[in-house]
Amino acid sequence: MNLRDKLRAVGGSSGGGKPRSRETGNGDCRHLAVFRPMSEFPGAMEVRRETLARLSAAELPESFDPRRILYLDTETTGLGGSGTVAFLVGMGYLTDGGFEVHQFLMRDYDEEPFLLRHVEAGLNRFDMICTFNGATFDLPLLEGRFLMNRMGRDSLQRPHLDLLQVARRLWKLRLGRCNLGRLEEVILGNPRENDLPGSEVPQRYFAYLKTRQESLLQDILDHNAQDIASLCVLLTHMAEMYEHPERIRFSEDVYSMGRALERFHYPEEARRCYRLASRGRTGSLASAALAHSYRRGGERAEAARVWEEMIAARRGGVLPYIELAKYQEHTMRNPAEALRLTEKALALSSEATLRDSGTVQEIKNELQYRRRRLIRKMEAADRKAREAEAAAASGEGERKSNGIRNDVQGEQGL
Amino acid sequence: MNVTQLADRLRQDPKFMENVTRWEVIPPRPARTADFPACLDERLKPVLAQRGIHALYTHQARSVEATNRGEDVTVVTPTASGKTMCYNLPVLSAILNNPDARALYLFPTKALSADQVSELYEIIEAMGVDIKTYTYDGDTPAAARKAVRQAGHIVVTNPDMLHSGILPHHTKWVKLFENLRYIVIDEIHSYRGVFGSNLANVLRRLLRLCEFYGSHPQFILCSATIANPKELAETLIGRPVTLIDDNGAPMGERHFVFYNPPVVNRQLGIRKGAIPVTRSISGMLLKNGIQAITFARSRLTVEVLTRYLKDMVRDPLGNAGRVRGYRGGYLPTERREIERGLRAGQVDAVVSTNALELGIDIGGLDACVLCGYPGTIASAWQQAGRAGRRQSASIVFFVASSAAIDQYIVTHPDYFLHQSPENALLNPDNLYILMSHVKCAAFELPFEEGDGFGNAPGMEEMLDYLDGENIVHRADGKYHWSAEDFPASEISLRSAAAENFIIIDITDPARHRVVGEMDRFTAPMLLHENAIYMHEGRQFQVEKLDFDACKAFIRAVDTGYYTDADLNINLSLLDVEKEETVPRGYRTAEGEIKVTALVTMFKKIRFDTHETLGFGHVRLPETDMHTTAMWWTLPPDLVASLPSDTLKNGMMGVANLLRIVCPLYLMCSPQDIAVVYQVKSPITGEPTLILYDNCPGGIGLSQKAFGMREMLMEKALQVVRDCGCESGCPSCVGPVGEIGEDGKKTAMYLLKELLK
Secondary structure, eight states, X not given: OOHHHHHHHHHOOOSSOOOXXXXXXXSSOEEEEXXXXXXXXXXXXXXXXXXXXXXXXXXXXXXXXXXXXXXXXEEESSSSSTTOOEEEXXXXXXXXXXXXXXXXXXXXXXXXXXXXHHHHHHHHTOSEEEESSIIIIIHHHHHHHHHHTTOOOGGGOSOEEEHHHHHHHHHHHHHSOOOHHHHHHHTSXXXXXXXOOGGGHHHHHHHHHHXXXXXXXXXXXXXXXXXXXXXXXXXXXXXXXXHOGGGOSOHHHHHHHHHHHHHTTOHHHXXXXXXXXXXXXXXXXXXXXXXXXXXXTTOHHHHHHHHHHHHHTTOSTTHHHHHHHHIIIIISOOHHHHXXXXXXXXXXXXXXXXXXXXXXXXXXXXXXXXXXXHHHHHHHHHHHHHHHHHHHHTTOOOOOOOOOOOOGGGOOOO | OOHHHHHHHHHTOHHHHXXXXXXXXXXXXXXXXXXXXXXXXXXXXXXXXXTTOOSEEXXXXXXXXXXHTTOOEEEEOOTTSOTHHHHHHHHHXXXXXXXTOEEEEEOSSHHHHHHHHHHHHHHHHHHTOOOOEEXXXXXXXXXXXXXXXXXXXXEEXXXXXXXXXXXXXXXXXXXXXXXXEEEEEOOGGGOOHHHHHHHHHHHHHHHHHHHHHTOOOEEEEEEOSOXXXXXHHHHHHSSOOEEEOOOOXXXXXEXXXXXXXXXXXXXXXXXXXXXXXXXXXXXXXXXXXXXXXXXXSSHHHHHHHHHHHXXXXXXXXXXXXXXXXXXXXXXXXXXXXXXXXXXXXXXXXXXXXXXXXXXXXXXXXXXXXXXXXXXXXHHHHHHHTTBOOSSSOEEEEEEOOXXXXXXXXXXXXXXXXXXXXXXXXXXXXXXXXXXXXXXXXXXXXXXXXXXXXXXXXOHHHXXXXXXXXXXXXXXXXXXXXXXXXXXXXXXXXXXXXXXXXXXXXXXXXXXXXXXXXXXXXXXXXXXXXXXXXXXXXXEEEEEEEEXXXXXXXXXXXXXXXXXXXXXXXXXXXXXXXXXXXXXXXXXXEEEEEEEEEEEEEEXXXXXXXXXXXXXXXXXXXXXXXXXXXXXXXXXXXXXHTSOHHHHHHHHHXXXXXXXXXXXXXXXXXXXXEEEEEESSOTTTSSOEEEEEESSTTOOSHHHHHHHTHHHHHHHHHHHHHHOOOSSOOTTTTOOHHHHOTTHHHHHHHHHHHHTO
């Protein structure tokens, strides 16, 4: 057996050899341009810097202009690792007249350096990059490709907004998975037809390398151009949500937006969202978040008022009782009221409407603990009062007691 | 009672001593030291002094010096000789001098990594310098990985992680690859066979990437005692190394007791089993408060012995916890807990497979019991080395099983005590393994025309083949990876099979939990449906084996038996490489074959009495393996002159003899090769004796056997001639019950004829 036969025996053979695809020797990669009219991107030019700042922690360019955002998406030969190549990179941007997409395609591996140089030049012309999942996929991949082609990586060092991360913060609660296709359908109301599933992209490209039939790539080019245009539409949609939370139809989304705003330190706007959301299906969640937000901001009385409203509306189970008990104990120094609330909470938790038995037991244990502590505290206070009385009676004078310990530090929210 | 007292008492016990074939006392050895080499960074010395180290052992000083001269170094030292200093000192020195310098540490297992890092941490902390040491393995949290990639001065990992987690993502490890100064590989003796052949290729890939990034790392390798450490190291890294094997560390007195269980049936030559004997010796140690490790050959034996010993001390206080089992397949947390227990003295007895043979730090134990010969001299010494460290006396019991090789060792203790340990063989150019790694390498960095891959042969043909299969794609004189797969995920370095089986306990329907895993080759033997699977002495029954999904579902049971599966092997010929017709009229050849393995049934065996209670059927797909082989046909006139039953028995006898002799002279472990006989072989169409490498692609043992084929026959004849038995016993041709009354005579006749 010669080596070739052995290799076949060991590795298996697909049978027929392939037509020898040879280097193209064109000295450049393929460049395609697609133009979309502005009518497809209503509102895109009105996106403001202040709104974008609320979307993520991404650093923003000083002088902001929607036309200086580069929307980027890659099509690759695999799911990552040094052997995965971006064979098609599409870059789109707004102009005064509409939206332009420029696609760079390598017709064979020898065109990769040319493709990368176009990408580098493209990136350098813009202030900011916008992608969908670029933070974990497209940008590190391009970084690796630059590195392997011994090119600099500075062009990637600019502000980047990853819409997948924004989307997850806004819609994960309602939608679960947040891939672009689903968002186009559910959020933008614009489902795709005859779209090539992303998982088939690599095989298409390899088939193209083998056969050289350009028609095999058409679906990929369309898919890529559509993805890029959708990025711009999606960003516009997100910006509008942030500008007008009262127009959002789903309370889950409003509540989620509140959480996102709070995370990026916009507590006032976050509370506005929570208040909007407290009327919908996510009412308890939103009210609790609102109260927590007040408490974090040091507005304990406001927080207490929200808990009281929740109790009045019979929402949120034992949580508002527990939180109010904490408030009464530590802030108002009213152990008697705290004990009353604790006992209410205990009675309520015994109804065991909560599903997870482990959690219920934990809550009960903590409530019992709190109850015993409150009783001890009240007894101690009683004793002290009697002693003070006795002392006063025996004419010893009065002495101020500052001995009540502030337990707030040690308190863990349930 | 301490070890010396126990040894004295046993030596005065005639009932015990009548089964002892040899009681060897190895005298204590004093330390030999040398001054700190001048090349060490000054900041290290005070820290070492704080730890009571005022001089280095000779082997440590020499390896530091050789490394400083820029040589690749291999240090050979027994257990507990302070080998970690041999690499930690040069590495720390280098990083102190140049904070950009990086080092990569490879340990064969995760457990070892965790252990060695803690020691390194202590030194670094004592120096108060900013040298970041990180473990990077499957347990490293995703959030911490980025820091490891960018800031780790010393990255500690294992070959599997390097292969699938680091090399394929090298662009994220720029800092490491650009500044890689040292590659430290510990326990290189464990990289033999398939694992070693894989590692050699992983290193070829690593060096190829270093070249791309412009770094030129040096190697520091450590090995336990084997016959060919230099050859092994050089094959692994593909470069010449400087060997340092002058051990300067001290060692306390050691007793080595060879124990052959008494014969219980003189006619059949049957001895008392090694398991019950081990049970009483380990039990005696446990009762006398002597901390001991018991090594058993199989996972099954580990579980059986663990259960026996636990039962011995079980009480309401939970003393059964003083006895622990330990083997591959336990989860990492459980293993760490057992290791800690051993070090802290909370665990008095541990029963282990060779999983604890490697340098996992479990402290010095007083005693070690080997239940059966571990297969190689090197492993036997490694396991024995678990007992006794620098100062105190220790004792090792070798309990021979009835297996022929055990009997050979226990009756020829001098062979064991004076023979040099085995060669560790590996074959980086095994075509299966090589091709897998060439794919990974192409994924990592395109090959250019004329590129080599270490010193692998036939690269041009290999790349052309891969191009033809559309796995790589040639453009502009380069071979680019052009498949969607992630090739590293298709290879497991430790076995030829890709995926491990996961073992899931479904006893509690609400909480299914993963209790362990097992490789693809072993799974059909131990996880077939209705098998009793044992874990820490607890019994489970396999309810379902999902072969395609690689999952086994088990449920806790309490039965009085365990199960043992039968493996069926079929062979077919792929290719004849070399063939010779001997004047006596038979052929001997070397070539490639396909081995098909199938488990069809299992036995239920009762605990304690070990009697067979019944059988069950197994329905599982076959597993195929291509490997290298050599074989002998028998002369036709000889075959014609013997009745077929006689011929068959004689061949079986010769095969049994070859099974004893070949591992000894090929210097490999018995499970590395297989010897079978076929009265009408599909390979030759004639009566044939076949020896093959027991791993896909082979590691070169058959070729080696072909080169010494005549000598192997001579040695086989010598063993059967020297054996005192009448007509066959387990130490030569096999027991009479197996080979028949005339088996021994016929085997001798066949061997003499073949040697004419």
